[in-house]
Amino acid sequence: MVDVKAALEESGGDIEKAVEILRKNGTIKAASKSERQTKEGLIHSYIHSSGKVGALIEVQCETDFVARNQAFQNLVHDLAMQVVAGNPLYLSSADIPAVDVEKEKSLQKEILKAEGKPEAMIEKILEGKMQKFYSDVCLLNQVFIKDDKITINQLIQQSIATIGENIQVKR
Numbered sequence: 001m002v003d004v005k006a007a008l009e010e011s012g013g014d015i016e017k018a019v020e021i022l023r024k025n026g027t028i029k030a031a032s033k034s035e036r037q038t039k040e041g042l043i044h045s046y047i048h049s050s051g052k053v054g055a056l057i058e059v060q061c062e063t064d065f066v067a068r069n070q071a072f073q074n075l076v077h078d079l080a081m082q083v084v085a086g087n088p089l090y091l092s093s094a095d096i097p098a099v100d101v102e103k104e105k106s107l108q109k110e111i112l113k114a115e116g117k118p119e120a121m122i123e124k125i126l127e128g129k130m131q132k133f134y135s136d137v138c139l140l141n142q143v144f145i146k147d148d149k150i151t152i153n154q155l156i157q158q159s160i161a162t163i164g165e166n167i168q169v170k171r
Helices: 002-010 015-025 027-033 070-086 098-114 119-137 152-163
Strands: 040-047 054-061 147-151
Touching (some): 002 015, 040 070, 054 070, 070 152, 098 119, 147 152
Antiparallel strands (some): 040 054
């Protein structure tokens, strides 16, 4: 939905241009493959050069052919590096316990009230603060360390469009 909204804004409300933008970004292709089962893939380890931190990540795809593909292996390596660099606590915002989300919302709301923000603006500001929270603690919401213009989720969507198979980060 976010991609569709961004494409509509970029196209100035022109639906046909928005569809072209989505096709160009691979969003439509990735969405059509999202329901396919992923049974193959890789478990990859990455140890940072300091030797003090590392990550183990499982990324699945549809076929063993793709799992052996260099582009897929590079993606998995980049994701493992992202985990080490970004230190996410969760894979996606759906994985965060509701109690923790509510706790963060109430904390941010109290801070905004203490800063004297107008009541009418608090909800809008809170929405932005929660997006920032998700980008800090969720892997899929984090900004990619090699390209700060895209998130990890967008990187995966681009890879799905390029490789032609569904790809899922499992753990």
